Amino acid sequence: MQFSLAVLVIACPCALGLATPIALVVGLGRGAGLGILIKSGAALEKACKIETIIFDKTGTLTEGKPKLEKIVKTKSCQYNEEELLQIAASAEKSSEHPLAAAIVLAANEKALKLLEVSDFQALPGFGVSCKLADKALLLGNLRLLEERGISVPGEILHEARGSSAVLLAENNEFLALLAIKDQARGESAATLQRLKAMGMRTVMLSGDRPEAAEVLAEELGIDEVFAGLLPADKVSKIVELKKAAPDKIIAMVGDGINDAPALAQADIGIAIGGGTDIAMESADIILMNSTLKDVSKSIELSKKTMRIIKENLFWALSYNLVGIPLAAGLFYAAFNGPVLHPVFGAAAMAGSSVAVVLNALRLRSFGK
Numbered sequence: 001m002q003f004s005l006a007v008l009v010i011a012c013p014c015a016l017g018l019a020t021p022i023a024l025v026v027g028l029g030r031g032a033g034l035g036i037l038i039k040s041g042a043a044l045e046k047a048c049k050i051e052t053i054i055f056d057k058t059g060t061l062t063e064g065k066p067k068l069e070k071i072v073k074t075k076s077c078q079y080n081e082e083e084l085l086q087i088a089a090s091a092e093k094s095s096e097h098p099l100a101a102a103i104v105l106a107a108n109e110k111a112l113k114l115l116e117v118s119d120f121q122a123l124p125g126f127g128v129s130c131k132l133a134d135k136a137l138l139l140g141n142l143r144l145l146e147e148r149g150i151s152v153p154g155e156i157l158h159e160a161r162g163s164s165a166v167l168l169a170e171n172n173e174f175l176a177l178l179a180i181k182d183q184a185r186g187e188s189a190a191t192l193q194r195l196k197a198m199g200m201r202t203v204m205l206s207g208d209r210p211e212a213a214e215v216l217a218e219e220l221g222i223d224e225v226f227a228g229l230l231p232a233d234k235v236s237k238i239v240e241l242k243k244a245a246p247d248k249i250i251a252m253v254g255d256g257i258n259d260a261p262a263l264a265q266a267d268i269g270i271a272i273g274g275g276t277d278i279a280m281e282s283a284d285i286i287l288m289n290s291t292l293k294d295v296s297k298s299i300e301l302s303k304k305t306m307r308i309i310k311e312n313l314f315w316a317l318s319y320n321l322v323g324i325p326l327a328a329g330l331f332y333a334a335f336n337g338p339v340l341h342p343v344f345g346a347a348a349m350a351g352s353s354v355a356v357v358l359n360a361l362r363l364r365s366f367g368k
Contacts, residue, residue, distance in 0.1 A: 019312035027305035043284035047302035057206035066182035068106035073176035125230035
């Protein structure tokens, strides 16, 4: 009867049942305390297995506060620079794109009066079109103008190397290039170096010109760059990378409306907290402090949580493997060894559960 009671008491797998959920709960709570909102335990578990991490360019690796650097016009253009800026800002004032905001800001700084436009149309991944008086305007990237059969001189494009280029055309005639520069975030280079030190491959996806994207990638030390992409192209690129390595976890870091489909397509979507609502809704992890440093921190938190889970499972299982034979009298029958009283068995069972909880609580010191 004593042996039976001792086995019933000590065989209760409380510690095994607590090992994983208590560590996940503490890990999720610690992440929230650090401004890292992880939406599920599954996301926390998968983050430690990330092998490829993909970054959007504008607003993610860069500050998202682009500024107009210069305006380069054609020799045949009859407008001066202020008039070109006024026309461009008037067309872009209804756009939500960061590059459009930079053009409007530059016009406001010069106290230029914005003109009324009609038939405004946003062309995602390309630019905008509208009418100013009786003139049809196009503002956007090179692909937009090429699709409309408008040629852009190569020497003018070369003037914007390292910068984003917004091209202005009027009545299907190219007028000028507006070069806009967005500085890299102060923590971008250090974060990418940290991720590479952790053994991860870094990739950048951008809708910007390849020249501008490659300059930033070289500055930050990014392994691979894909530029000139539409929002749908970013999703296709992630699908392509996943097919090439189906057993590897791919993460996507972004902040804008255009990034939302890519964030949803990746194995782990990480959104910058200062980004759009739809991007944060699509992501598995939200960095509320809007700093890239938290990308590596969230992965490190995942790794430490999984290490705690493995430790908990090891000690809980070891406790049962040793405790059950002892409670059953195996050692007593074999060589007249010790016998486990049911009271001590109950105390040991409770102690194992407490030990698992205390081990999980070590996560509360993470990041301090």
